[in-house]
Structure formats: C-alpha cells, structure tokens
Amino acid sequence: MAAIRIYDELCKGMEECGLCLEVCPKKLFLPSENLNRKGYRPPRVNNLEACTQCQNCVIFCPDLAIMVEEKKPRKMVKK
Ligand code: SF4
Numbered sequence: 001m002a003a004i005r006i007y008d009e010l011c012k013g014m015e016e017c018g019l020c021l022e023v024c025p026k027k028l029f030l031p032s033e034n035l036n037r038k039g040y041r042p043p044r045v046n047n048l049e050a051c052t053q054c055q056n057c058v059i060f061c062p063d064l065a066i067m068v069e070e071k072k073p074r075k076m077v078k079k
Pocket residue numbers: 002004023024025026027028050051052053054055056057058068
C-alpha cells in the first residue's frame with residue numbers, strides 16, 4: 001500500500017485547482033474539512049488501499065504539495 005503525504009500549506013485549494021483529483025485514475029481525493037492558513041481547502045485521501053502508485057498526482061500538482069511513497073516488498077538480490 002502506498003503512503004501519500006499532502007502538504008496542506010503548499011496547496012492552492014481543490015476548488016481553485018483540483019488537478020490531483022482530475023488526474024487520479026481512482027479519484028481518491030476529496031476536499032478536506034479544514035482550510036489551510038492561506039484559506040484554501042487542500043485534498044485528503046479517501047480509500048488509500050485503491051492507490052495504484054501511478055504518481056500522476058505528484059507529477060501534475062503545480063505546487064509540489066503531494067508525495068507518494070511506493071511501498072513494495074524488497075527483494076533480496078544475490079551477488
Ligand atoms: S498515485 Fe495515482 S492512484 Fe495514487 S493517489 Fe496519486 S494519482 Fe491517485
């Protein structure tokens with residue numbers, strides 16, 4: 001399962017931007033209940049288990065407000 005981090009204070013708001021929701025193939029973003037200090041409403045993630053770790057939200061967010069950490073089991077490499 002991915003770990004998604006949203007930096008609320010960098011976000012310019014789902015109403016004003018909303019690109020993360022637009023580009024997410026699973027539509028995992030919802031508007032947060034709280035506003036950030038600039039008065040914008042950042043996203044929150046709904047149903048994290050469905051994240052495909054495609055990184056679209058990270059690539060398209062104009063304010064670098066999202067990070068998705070891939071969680072894959074590590075394979076042992078024999079040398
Ligand atoms: S990594 Fe892909 S599936 Fe996961 S939240 Fe971002 S856009 Fe959606």
